[in-house]
Amino acid sequence: MTPIQSEQKKPGIRKERASKARPHATPIYQTSVYDYPDLESLDDFYEGRMPGSFLYSRNGLPNSKELGELVAGYEETDGGLVCSSGMGAITIAILSSLKAGDRIAASSDLYGGTTSLLKDELPRFQIYTSFADSTSPEEVERAVHNGAKMIMVETISNPTMRVCDIQEIAEIAHRHHSTLLVDNTFATPFILKPVRLGADVVMHSGTKYLGGHDDLTIGLLCGASDWIARAGQFCTRSGVIAGPFDCWLAARSLLTWELRVRQSSLNALKLARYLESRKDRISNVYYPGLDSHPQHGIAKRIFPDGLYGGMLSFDLKDGAPGASRFVRALETITLTPSLGGVHTAVSHPGKTSHRNLSREEKNRIGITDAMIRVSVGIENYDSIEQEFTKALVLS
């Protein structure tokens, strides 16, 4: 028999961490489970006597906890929960707090994925949704009147950039003992903090501005700690969690979140004004920072810093063929059906996010075949305008 080696030298067994000094940047805790020295410490963990400890990844992991706390800080809520994607976060929000027979009142121009979930999946569980124009408080009131337990709206809607009066909707929600969930993906807390206006829960697709580099998929819920604790329990039980690396990437992206949103908002306002001046080629520009936007007054009041976000849309005068030629004429700006990245990108709502809507539904929301949506990036503004000008000439 070979002599027994000291524990330290046994291949494959690590006793020491790489560094005893505190790392400046948070390490990626790429582990699915944690070791416990004895049975008593397991009792300590389960009885809550070991705060800050972890056991198994689905129950919580350090990078996810850090990210949730950081985003909750920006949104000024006590609790924050990270989910596998924006849709994961919406699913958790609904299924952790509603039951069969409960109703939802939702904006009629929510993100396409959210609308599909509400319309095509949840009715199988007897959760039904009434849709309303969220810019009309009377319509929202009517939709809530049938006893809706939750109201869902977006701060800035896609793709026509409508802005609803969150304060007024929060009042309606609370009069009816309903929870107001605001999808703050397009605006981010640097434009608007929905809880300051009375929202109960704030949701983010962290895949967009929060991540900001088109390289991760994540979702977040921010709200009161008891509501978040219940949502977190359901997240663990259903397994809609995000892995350590995406959480780490997202937390790293938070370091520049505000700078990116500020720069893309400033660029977007300039680009919106430029496109509006091109009446020769463009019939409509949709951007809440423009005087011509139907809810500019509301936006000015509830977006206190004069920033209106980095998303805009416009209609080309020469219809679907014009849109096709315009996209082809772009050189460095890509056709990319997502948003919130550092690079300016365009998409075509009619062919992507709203592809499954009927012509009538598209007409009702105001989506044309000539509509281009722009996620304005953080590049030098002049280079963006030059490329748009050139594409208008070539198309």
Ligand SMILES: *Cc1c(COP(=O)(O)O)cnc(C)c1O
């Ligand atoms: C992308 C998006 C979602 C869904 O988020 P995923 O991370 O893609 O699941 C929800 N709401 C809005 C406004 C979005 O833009």
